[in-house]
Structure formats: C-alpha cells, structure tokens
Amino acid sequence: MTKAAALLLAGGLALSACASDEEGSSGSGSNGGGEGDLKVGVAYDTGGRGDKSFNDSAIAGVEAAVEALGGDVKEDIQELSPNDDGSDRGELLTQLAENGFNPVIAVGFAYGDIIGDIAADYPETQFAIVDTSVEEMGVDNLTGLIFAEEEGSFLAGVAAASKSATGHIGFVGGQESPLIGKFEAGYKAGAEAVKPGIIVDVKYLSPAGDPSGFGDSEGGKVAAQGMYQAGADIVFHAAGGSGEGVFEAAVEAGQRAIGVDSDQYLSATSPEQQAVIMTSMLKRVDNAVESYITDFSEGDLQGGTDILSDLETGGIDLSTSGGFIDDIQSVIDDWRQQIVDGEVEVPTTP
Amino acid sequence: MTALRRIGTSLAAPALAVVVALVITTLVILAIGQNPMTALQVLLDFGDTPAQQTQAIVVILNRAVPLFLAGLAVSVAFRMGLFNIGVEGQYRMATVVAAGVGAAVVLPAPLHILLIMVVAMAVGAIWAGIVAVLKVTRGVSEVISSIMLNFIALGTASWLLTGPLRGSEEGAAIITTTDIPESGRFPALNGLFDAIGLAQPRGQLFGFLIVAVVVGIVISVLLKRTRFGFDLRATGLSPSAATASGIDARAMVVKTMLISGAVAGLIGLPDLLGRTYHFGTEFTAGLGFLGIAVALLGRNSPLGIAFAALLFAFLDRAAVPLQFADIPASVVTIIQGTIVLSVVIANEIARQVSRRRAEHGTGQASAPAPDDGATGTGPAGTRIDARQEAGA
Known part of the structure; x- marks a missing residue:
C-alpha cells in the first residue's frame, strides 16, 4: 500500500515535470549588453510563459517595445522562469544582470522582497518590477510598475450592479492577498455606489501563502456555481487561470461573468463562453512594460519611482467587446470621470 | 566476497537508475529539437x-541543506514503515511559529538561535505527533x-x-512576519x-549546513548503534514479530513520528x-514533498540521502543556465522524476536478482538471508538496507 503510494508519487513527479512550464525561452546565451544594444531580461512569475494572463501580457509588451525599437525579438530578449517553488528567484535576477541584460524586468510581486537588494548590487543595470511599489526601497535603478486595480474593479462593480436583475452578485479571488484585496474592495465599492444594499458574495480559492488558487479551474467553477445557485447573476473573477472555471459555471447556469487582466471575451475558448463574458477589467501590463522599455532606451527613466497605470492613463480600463454593456456606457463613463477627477475615492482594502 | 557483492548490488541499483534517467532525458531533449x-x-x-564557480557550489549546497533535512525527516518514518507525507505541513507550521518566536524575543546570539531551533523542532514534533496519536489510538x-x-x-500557517x-x-x-533580529x-x-x-562567492553559504551534518550523524547513530534504532528497524520489518519479541509497537510509532516531525521542523x-x-x-514551499523523493533516492540511509540531496541540488542549479541555452528548465524536473522512478524500479530488480542468486547459489550460509520476496510494508529499499544491516 505504502509502496504503491510512493510509486504513484514518483510517477506524479515525473508527470508534473512534463506538464509544467513549457516555456520557449529565446535569446542568446552569450554576454549581451554591448554599447547601445537593447538586451532585455525578463524573469517570470511562477507559471511562466503561456499562462494566457499576466506573464503573457508582460512579454507581449516587451516584444512590442523591442520590435518598435528595431531590435530582434529572438536575440535581444532573454526570458527566465523560476523553479516550481520559486526558491531560485534571486538567481534569475542576478544572472540576468551578470550576463549584461539591461533592463531586467521582474514580473510579479513575488520578486518584491529580493529585488531591492539585487538592484543595489548592480547599480549599472536598470530593474523594473510589476505590481510592487518601490518608492520606499530607496534604490535609484529600480522602477515599480503599479496599477490602480481598485479603480477598474470599481467600474466592474458599477457594471455588475447596473446589470444585475437579482440584486445579488459575486466575486471570486485567486489567493487571499493584499493585491487581490484591491480588486475586491473596488468591486464592492462600485456595486454599492450604484445599488446600495446589494449582496456581494466573496470567495477566495486559496489562503495567503498558497498560490494554487490562480491555477485551480475546478475550484473556481465550484465557487462560482455556489454563488449562482445562491441567486447571484454576475460573478467577477480575479483568479488568473481559475477564471476558466468561473466562465464554465456561468455557461452552465445561464448567467454572466466578468473577466480580468486581458479582454477575456477575445481569448474565450468557446462561443458559449463569449456569450457570458459581459466585460473584462483590463490591466494593461503590456502597455506599462512597453512604455517602460521605451523610456529606458530614450534615457527618460527616473528610477527609484513608481509608474502608476490607472483609469486616467488608460492602463486600467473596462472592455466593451461583445457590446453587452453598451447600454450602460454613459453610467460607466460618468463614474470613470468622477474617479479621474478625484471626486470618488476608491478603497484599496476590503 | 559477500561484502563486495553486497556493495556491488547496492551501488548498481542507483547507478543503473541514473543511466536510465539520462537516456530518457536525452530522448526528451531530442524530441523538443535541442541538443x-x-x-x-x-x-x-x-x-x-573562480567566483562564479564557488557561487555555483554555494547555490548547490544551500539548496541541498533543506532537501537533506527533508529527506532525513521522511526516512526516519520510512525506516519503520510509516509513510510521513505530512513533512510539508510540519515544516510549514514549525517555520511560521519559529519565525514568530524568533522575532519576539531578544537573547544572546547562541541562545537565540538555539531557542528558535528548539521551538521549530517542538512544533514539528507536535504536528507529527497528532498523526501518531491518531494512528495508535484510533487506527x-x-x-x-x-x-x-x-x-x-x-490554513493555520x-x-x-x-x-x-x-x-x-x-x-x-508580500505578507511577512517581523524580521528576526541580528542575534537570531x-x-x-x-x-x-x-x-x-x-574565491569568495557573491552569495552566502548557509551556516545551517553544520547543523544539517550534525543532525545527519545523530540520526545515523541513533538508527544503527542504539537499542532504539534496532527496535525501530525491527518494527519496520515485521510489526508482529517485533511485538512478539517485546517491542511496544505503539510507543515506537509515537516516538518515531516525534523524531521525524522534529527533524521536519x-x-x-x-x-x-x-x-x-x-x-x-x-x-x-514544497520541500516536504521533495523530501519523499530524496529519501527514496537515498534509500533511507543518511549518507545516501546526503548524496541524493546533493544530486537534486546539482540538477536544480542548472535550471537557470539551461534557460540561457534555450533549453526549458523543466528538463531538470524530468531528470529528477525519472531518476526517482528508476531507483524504485531498480531496487526492485536488484532485490529479485539477489533472491534468485540465493535460491540457486551455494555457500550462502554466511550471507544474510535474502528477502522472502513478499512485498514489505516499507518502501523499496527499506527492507534490503535494514536486512543487510541486521545481518551484518
């Protein structure tokens, strides 16, 4: 019995090895960083390239920038993925810097507690980190690319509350964390602003410290099913790959869902899913990364500061693909303007 | 002669496993169109x-230390036929509590570190103890x-x-506990x-390496040179026979799990x-599960686990440079997985070979009795090792 379990485990190990990060890294192994040459190093979040979300969005931005600046996408970009437990994140950044890549872009807040020290060790290299504020770190060659997720989520809440027939909506978060808390806070505030007293079901798929909630499609489906059965008719997810399950549940329940990060209406896997994705809260990591690299090559980087993407800059937005929210566009635009003007203060913690 | 043959058999299995793993990995790399x-x-x-080379050594050793401890924790229970999959939870609980206690107190340096270690071991042991109590009282x-x-x-952590x-x-x-002060x-x-x-590497070599070595030696002596270790291995081989010879199997379960949990901490x-x-x-996270693989590869002996941990760490180090060479880092995971799988299979084959040899051979009186072939309660390797040592 125990031996069978051991074999099973070992087999699982080998299998998961095959399944995990099939990233097609590109770039040269030789030392880059010649005069004037743009050599961009990208360190992914766990999951690596091909996650149809965060990492893919970041690399799309890098490739767009390198292309626009006349570089070679294959030769001038080096992508690295951390190992499954993320224990070698520091090595990724240092080796990119040591091999002459500049700038080095860390995708994801998981790099937040090490990137400050590493950037300080390589003052000649410019570093950027997505989703982490760096202003208190006091490192001149480090830029934070941060987003006002709560503002976009507020608009998602406005859309959901305006469209809800039952006065009952839901939110599925990936991992319990301050980052996803911003989505929840904004969404609830937006819904409450339009329809005071609206019921908002909230469910997180994994506790703090356990990132499994971003890749748990089944868990996302069960959570959303529960909400639809309880009477919710629109569910917003901020759960990465688990969102797939939320959409499935929406299709089965004949209700609607709201996507996140990219325009998920466009990337939906089936027409049935397209029909239920009412809108998506856009977080344009690609645009932020692209303009960062452009600034870098033009020598316009400030360093030591954060670059904020929000509704005002367009780095945060609500998608309109499918035309499901065209009839309430004026309401949304009205709230958008109030947020941009500072008349509405959106909370960042639930 | 017998000793030579025994060493030959015990080395042949892992060597064969590594060769098989390399062949499979080669095929995989060819399949994805790389060299x-x-x-x-x-x-x-x-x-x-020179600095880069010593840095590579630091990366390997720093990775090997936790893997070794994880393998050791799993193996102590394995030796008794207990499958402690809970090492993952045990070390997670232990680390969070130890981090909290370590940050809350200020003591002179050696005492501070000692306190943190004791707390971690105690929490790990308690968490594993729950498993033991459930087993002996409720089955x-x-x-x-x-x-x-x-x-x-x-969830609790x-x-x-x-x-x-x-x-x-x-x-x-990133949510964290308060930093442990300098003295800790x-x-x-x-x-x-x-x-x-x-040459000085750019990174720091974990001082905890020394603790790991000491713990490895202590566990090794405990298992091989003490009455307790004998009882433990005997219970692992045959619980009923051990009970018949006066060993309290229930007490052994509790003690073994406590030790396993303490090391996990x-x-x-x-x-x-x-x-x-x-x-x-x-x-x-995840070191507890890797520890199971490391223990299997190291055939549950502290020395073997040390080699297994070093091998895993050696392979892990290549994950980053492989990506620079356009080869996916998952190649490393594939090698590790196939090595463990091959070791399990190779152990089984080696045991059958030695059994046949014993059945047909002559002059086996002085040799340890080969395994009777029945699948034991312990994972592959446990029985062979324990039997050989018992016979030695």
Missing part, C-alpha cells in the same frame, strides 16, 4: 571565473491523516501569518572559502535564519 550535449555541458559548467492510517494535516497546516504574527505593513504585496541569525560559512583558498530554518529572516507568503 542533449548542450544540456550536459550546461549541467557541468559552473562558470568562467487512522498515517498516510491519510498526514495529508489532511497538510491542508490544516497550510496562513492565519498565523496574516493575523497574530503579521509584521509587514498593511497593503504590502545564523552566521554564514563564507570564511570556509578563504580557509581553503577558494528544521527544514525551513536554513532559509529563515540564513537568508530571509522572516516567514512570508513567498516562503519556499
């Missing part, structure tokens, strides 16, 4: 400058209860981290490189005391 020789080169290339399979306790540990032990400020993207940090071993005339400390100085949402 296997490049991969091999990357595996063996530690860098151009709950340790496999089931330890898996379930992993989930509870994950998360609650401790976000609640009472939270040290990072509100709104920070384990000094690095970088002086060693100067002492033996090597140390797994997170190299990182905690040598690098991060806090527990947090990004603290390295």
